[in-house]
Amino acid sequence: MPEQILPFYVVCDQSYSMADHVDGLNDGLRELHRAVGTDPVVADKTRFCLIGFSGDAEVLQPLCALSDVVGIADLVVSPATSFGAAFTVLRETIERDVGRLKSAGHRVYRPAVFFLSDGQPTDPGTWPAAYDRLVDPAWHLRPNIIAFGIGDADEETIRRVGTVRAFMSQGGLGPGLALHEFARALTSSVVSSGEVTEAGDLVLRIPRTVSGFTALQVDQV
Amino acid sequence: MAGDVQLADLGVARQIADGGQGVVFRVAGPDGLLLKLYHDEVRVNADELGRLIALPEGFAPPDRRLVAASTAWPCGRVFHRGRCVGLLMREAPPRFVTSIAGAPRLLELQFLLYPRRPMWRELVMPSADERRRLAVRYARLFQVLHGNGVLVGDVSMRNLLWSLVRGPGVFALDCDGFRLLGRRPAVRQADTAGWVDPAARIGLPTLDSDRYKLALVVLRLLLADHAVTPTDDLGGRLDPELLELADRAARPGERPAAADWLPALAGVQV
Structure with a gap:
């Protein structure tokens, strides 16, 4: 049956620097899965995809309704932090997924991307071009990006990646707790966005504040 | 108290x-x-x-x-x-709580309105006869509330619970949105999308709009369909007595009272 669908893409840094915290992040994603997957209304209106990136990027959980899968793949660490690989795979994946949903007759809303990194890109010369292709105003599927930086992430880079909102973890917040708060914010966003408004639409809802994070000013154009 | x-x-x-x-x-x-x-x-x-x-x-x-x-x-x-x-x-009694994917979960009406999914495959779902008996329980609850001058107002797939433990039973949450006929609610609640009476003014429930929402509960529960409304063509999906009630539910001012559903649900074929 044709439905209104809001796709969420979670793009997570799984470089070596995440080694000590990746289990906590995987736990947070399992919580997200349980909360959304056991909520028929929200699971019906949203879709979820997990992309992990390090030296390259891979789709760990292809786009799905979270009620349709009984588990999601874990993030596993490996070397390097290629933002460029992440943005390239993300654009290709969105293009393919949305095309598939539309051909099935669904009404698809602009995808939402939750991007998380704990370090600086190891491809500083090339990632901006991949990013520009992802947010190209001429590309009608360009997603709304909410960027989160923790640990050694560069505030300016995180601000630049986020198109609608960006958050940087505060110094006093340990990475484990920061990832927990990231997962909570993501879950809250998916659950609240999965409710049709009184006007009959889906609206992307993002927490204005995330505990332990500073909200960065995102450039308006 | x-x-x-x-x-x-x-x-x-x-x-x-x-x-x-x-x-x-x-x-x-x-x-x-x-x-x-x-x-x-x-x-x-x-x-x-x-x-x-x-x-x-x-x-x-x-x-x-x-x-x-x-x-x-x-x-x-x-x-x-x-x-x-x-x-x-x-708190909702334990019979209205189950465990899904290793965590406690309220048995909200929404589980009965969507096709079964792998994530809640362990949930014991009601038979057609049990759905009918749950619908009777919801109608009885509305009958008692309306009989005492109470409007439910916001009815949704989340604030109504169900159980099959010790027989079919129902339970309503968010009762602070209930109001006495003609009075303001203690706390104003928005109507849940998909559960709005097209003939009512938003946020201003009437006995007729409550009756429309009860019709949604009954029809969606019996037909296991979260989107069905009384204005849909339901021929062939309901027996004549229920069809007639659904037809009345589609007409503002003529919606069936809660008690009207009870005899029709007593011997329904779905």
């Missing part, structure tokens, strides 16, 4: 839900008592809340028992610095 209490006097054990209007905590001490603490921006009419809390005392004993067994009716107001900031209510 919990009565009025001060927030500072309550021992809060654990947060269990964070909804649109407030956060719900389990209270330390008496078993099964919950605190709903409203978000700062929610306006609470303390007088109306007090009136609502006292209301069941005036019901006939069978109605009072049914409401006590089937609703999280508020049982106390919670004050902080002279302002009503929350309420106390009873």
Whole structure:
């Protein structure tokens, strides 16, 4: 049956620097899965995809309704932090997924991307071009990006990646707790966005504040 | 009866839900008592809340028992610095809670309105006959509320629970949105999308709009379809008696009373 669908893409840094915290992040994603997957209304209106990136990027959980899968793949660490690989795979994946949903007759809303990194890109010369292709105003599927930086992430880079909102973890917040708060914010966003408004639409809802994070000013154009 | 209490006097054990209007905590001490603490921006009419809390005392004993067994009716107001900031209510009995994917989950009506999914494959779903008997329970609850001049207002797939443990049973949450006919609610609630009476003004429920929403509950429950409405072509999906009621539900001002559904549900073929 044709439905209104809001796709969420979670793009997570799984470089070596995440080694000590990746289990906590995987736990947070399992919580997200349980909360959304056991909520028929929200699971019906949203879709979820997990992309992990390090030296390259891979789709760990292809786009799905979270009620349709009984588990999601874990993030596993490996070397390097290629933002460029992440943005390239993300654009290709969105293009393919949305095309598939539309051909099935669904009404698809602009995808939402939750991007998380704990370090600086190891491809500083090339990632901006991949990013520009992802947010190209001429590309009608360009997603709304909410960027989160923790640990050694560069505030300016995180601000630049986020198109609608960006958050940087505060110094006093340990990475484990920061990832927990990231997962909570993501879950809250998916659950609240999965409710049709009184006007009959889906609206992307993002927490204005995330505990332990500073909200960065995102450039308006 | 919990009565009025001060927030500072309550021992809060654990947060269990964070909804649109407030956060719900389990209270330390008496078993099964919950605190709903409203978000700062929610306006609470303390007088109306007090009136609502006292209301069941005036019901006939069978109605009072049914409401006590089937609703999280508020049982106390919670004050902080002279302002009503929350309420106390009873927790849904354990029979309305299940375990899905290793975590406790309220048995919300929504599970009965969507096709079964792998994530809740372990959930024991009602048979067609049990769906009918659940529909009877919802109609009975509405009948008692309406009979005592109470409107439900916001009806949704989340604030109605069901159970098959010890026979079909139902339970209503978010009762602070209930109101006496002709009076304002203690707390204003938005209508849930997909559960709005097209003939009613938003936020201004009437007996007729409540009856329309009961029709949605009955039809969606019987047909296991979250989107069906009385205006859809239901020929072939319901028996003639129910079809006639659905047809009336589609006409503002002529919606069937809760009691009208009971005989039709007694021998229904779906």
